[in-house]
Amino acid sequence: MQSKAQPLRTCIGCRQSAPRSVLLRLVRDPEDPQRVVVDPRRRLPGRGAWLHPDRACLTQAVKRRAFSRAFRGAVEHAAVDDFFGTAVLAPARTVTVQAESGSEI
Numbered sequence: 001m002q003s004k005a006q007p008l009r010t011c012i013g014c015r016q017s018a019p020r021s022v023l024l025r026l027v028r029d030p031e032d033p034q035r036v037v038v039d040p041r042r043r044l045p046g047r048g049a050w051l052h053p054d055r056a057c058l059t060q061a062v063k064r065r066a067f068s069r070a071f072r073g074a075v076e077h078a079a080v081d082d083f084f085g086t087a088v089l090a091p092a093r094t095v096t097v098q099a100e101s102g103s104e105i
Contacts, residue, residue: 025038027048028046028075
């Protein structure tokens with residue numbers, strides 16, 4: 001008996017195709033359309049995006065600004081960050097510290 005072929009979806013982070021059972025479905029929060037949430041049961045209404053359950057893919061998606069493209073507008077992805085147990089932030093700025101006057105040798 002052959003197993004049923006699953007539809008393929010593309011991860012918004014790494015852009016690799018995979019069976020949808022391997023990926024997490026992301027949707028706009030029904031209560032707050034500016035927020036993206038993970039849909040573990042894959043049943044919430046609305047446009048979905050797919051992401052590997054891997055922090056590297058999440059980081060790539062944030063870096064590539066894939067969330068706003070996938071959901072066709074600016075969205076907040078903090079709930080997805082929380083799902084992964086990490087906060088993916090913008091790259092830190094380098095701060096130059098000036099030596100105090102008289103402390104140079």
